[in-house]
Amino acid sequence: MCGIMGVIGARPQKDWESWGMLTAHRGPDAFGLWHDEHALLGHNRLSIIDLSTAANQPMVLEDGRYVIVFNGEIFNFLSLRSELVAAGVRFRTRSDTEVLLQGYRKWGRNLLDRLDGMFAFAIWDVESRTLFVARDHIGIKPVYYRHELSRFVFGSELKLLTSLDGSQLRLRHASLLEYLVYGYIPAPYTPFMECHKLLPGHCLEYKQRTGELVLSRWWHVPAPASGPHLDYEEACTTLRELFHQSVKERMISDVPLGAFLSGGIDSSAIVSEMASVSAVKTFSIGYRDNSEYDETYYAKKVADHLKVEHTVLYPEFAAVDMQQFLETMVQHFDEPYGNATCALTYLLTKAAREHVTVALCGDGGDELFGGYPRYRALLLANKARALLRPVIPMTLSFLTRLPETPKANHLVRRSRRFFSSLAKPSGQAFQDWTSYFRADEVASLMLAAGISVPPGTRLAFIRNLFDEAGEDIVGSACYADQNSFLPYNLLEGADRMSMANGFELRLPFVSRSMLEFAAALPTSWKIQGGNQKRLLKDVYRSALPEEVVRRKKRGFNPPVWHWLQAGKPFVDSVLKGEARIYQILDRTFVMRQVDAFYSQRLDNSMQLWSLIVLEYWLQSLPLSCQFL
Known part of the structure; x- marks a missing residue:
């Protein structure tokens, strides 16, 4: 790299x-x-x-x-x-x-x-x-x-482009609006017109x-196909062969190489294939003070089962200086990027760099094989619309009154989003589930700050991707993610934070052959009832501990809620006073987000984090940058 x-x-x-x-x-x-x-x-x-x-x-x-x-x-x-x-x-x-x-x-x-x-x-x-x-x-x-x-x-x-000549740069307001909706700025645009x-x-x-x-x-992500030309057993065999080849090719290196192992099915499958080729060093990230985020039990179980050399790295999360990390983010992204998971990538690659220079990781497995909870929710919503329509208003009213605590926030938030989506087309529901803020909400907030929504703003970017993919709901969702969330969120974050430490990440799930194979799979081979990633799990069931294969998905999540709770004075200093964010957003809305979080009425930690990132990035701009 x-x-x-x-x-x-x-x-x-x-x-x-x-x-x-x-x-x-x-x-x-x-x-x-x-x-x-x-x-x-x-x-x-x-x-x-x-x-x-x-x-x-x-x-x-x-x-x-x-x-x-x-x-x-x-x-x-x-x-x-x-x-x-x-x-x-x-x-x-x-x-x-x-x-x-x-x-x-x-x-x-x-x-x-x-x-x-x-x-x-x-x-x-x-x-x-x-x-x-x-x-x-x-x-x-x-x-x-x-x-x-x-x-x-x-x-x-x-930075290589913006540093030349000291030229004045013009902000593309549509990009900032898109960032607030999606948490990233989709290509081909950047924050700057030039x-x-x-x-x-x-x-x-x-x-x-x-x-x-x-x-x-020269290449495009394949749309969901009408069906495979293989039966299920043949598909299992083909997947094992394709993935083994993808992993093996990504092990070529003249410097020390390892793998990141969380104990989930994706990283465990990678390590299983690596171990069949040569000795492997694996690494996982551990939390001493936040056990709800910790996955080291499963990682160690896989490592012991496969007999690989495993190291648990314990970055000092409690000592994370938000100001220092935000400065690091701004330095390496050069544009607003709202996914706080990049903090984990940065800390993990920084610690692993003392042992290896290259590591394989499992990014892309969810997008290919239907691993995100939102995919299953789409199927449920499609079946439940007619049945639950009479009780939607009452249920939403009840869910709105529920507080969101760190332990219950995912259930409460997802329940709200699920019931609010039942009156919407599947594509719009999917975009809402993957957005930080709703597109119409952000547009009105910019108008309140005196900025009209610019022509060409992609307020339906994800919905349009979903709708162009065809009739297969899960296939459409995977296709939309492969054209948006995967490249502009996960892969962009992985590149910037690993390269900040001179570290190379390799991703065997997103080879062209794997993407093309997964696009031809029917939904029932990806999700069957509550069983997600069905095909991938069946392929590796014999190679991994059953407890690992059957475990529910857990995201690679940093303790943002805890960071923000402990860092209230810093948050106040960033978002109060003459913050530059109020040149493009309504102050009342931003303060509502802050107040809702610290009163614990709402776990909007990811949304609040994205606003802090935007303000920090705006502060980094030269005074010559034209806002209007």
């Missing part, structure tokens, strides 16, 4: 090495620059494959025509290398970077269809003065870009001679 960056076209006088070191955390092992009259490329290297200096980047083809900067890993690079060698290509290194470079020379853009990996790379064609940039199929690795009249800038992080994210599964070509920019899609 690494950091990439580049400027094509007009370049101001600047210390470009200092500019490149803005993302040194992504690649602490080496930094390189390459430039000619028309282009400058930079690279921060985290050495994983071929640790020699010959594999440093930017890497130039032997004839000097192509130059590459690459972030990520190509897991099938050995088979691609063999194919290229058979075609007469000679290699100077053992790196996957050189395979990409030689592959692009031979196949051009068609190279993308051959890749199994996580990647963001840019290739400069010196002869035609054309830049080619590509991002992996599901968005594991990030690419930002900024297209101006005489210049094109790209980089792994937004900057964009390259969409997952997309590539672009920038022609420096003409300034023309062409974006295109």
Whole structure:
């Protein structure tokens, strides 16, 4: 994993090495620059494959025509290398970077269809003065870009774009509204009018001679299929083979490698496959003071069963300084990001970095195999609408009066959302369940602050994804999550917080073959009654303790409620007075959120956290940033 960056076209006088070191955390092992009259490329290297200096980047083809900067890993690079060698290509290194470079020379853009990996790379064609940039199929690795009249800038992080020239930036108010609804800003937009994210599964070509920019899609998340071409037993066999291959390929490394093990079915299945290949080091996160969040019992049970070397890491959650962590978030995300789970990723990868440099983890398993409670709730809501319609108002009135305590908040909150959704279409209900604040609510709050809802605001982003997927309710929900929550929430958080510690995460569930296989599964193979992830559990039932296979899903959740309760003076200092958030939101609403939480009438800790993150990010902006 690494950091990439580049400027094509007009370049101001600047210390470009200092500019490149803005993302040194992504690649602490080496930094390189390459430039000619028309282009400058930079690279921060985290050495994983071929640790020699010959594999440093930017890497130039032997004839000097192509130059590459690459972030990520190509897991099938050995088979691609063999194919290229058979075609007469000679290699100077053992790196996957050189395979990409030689592959692009031979196949051009068609190279993308051959890749199994996580990647963001840019290739400069010196002869035609054309830049080619590509991002992996599901968005594991990030690419930002900024297209101006005489210049094109790209980089792994937004700060590389916003730091150039001290140019004034204009806030995109629609992005801030979308953040408040979803907890993230979906691609291709960023908080700034001038900057964009390259969409997952997309590539672009920038022609420096003409300034023309062409974006295109090379892969898309498969919509739910009408049905599999296998029976259930064949599907079990196929899943085991596909997943074993995905895990095995992601174990290739020239540095110490391990796995994060929570004791849930996803991470346990990964470790089971890893243990069948070689010895494994596993790590889990433990809570000394918050036992309701702790999963170390199950992680240890799996580790003992599979006979792997297991370490429990105990970050000092009680000592987490909210102010310091918010500063870390702002530094590494460069945009508002509301999922506090990223704190766990940051603390876990920081502690694990003392033992290994790379770890496999289970992100994506829920989205592929129907693991979230909201999927089952959709099925129940679809059956219950007609039956329960007469009692909905009375039930909602009762649920509204119930207080939310830390232990009961999930049940009370989900019950409220479930009953309020029964009068809505499934797509709208699903969006409401996955939102921090309702879209209509946030729009009215911005209007109260004097800001109209901008044209193009994606208030129905998730609902539209759900509705375009077809008639299969669970399939539609999985499809919507794979196009929204997975890339822009989970994967974005995983990348920023792991790379903040110079640590690489690998995700065997989200390979292209796994995504395509899961899309063809009928709902009954994912959810049957109360049994979620049915197929995945049946495949690994013989390999794991039955207690682990049968346990209910528990999220990877930080103790945000406890942090906020202990940090009230800090919260007051952030959200009271002349906070910048009141330039875009109604003060009364924000104060209601604060008061409801501290009076314990409502466990809105995640919503309150997202407001604090937004204010902290706004405070980080230069005064020259244009709010209006």
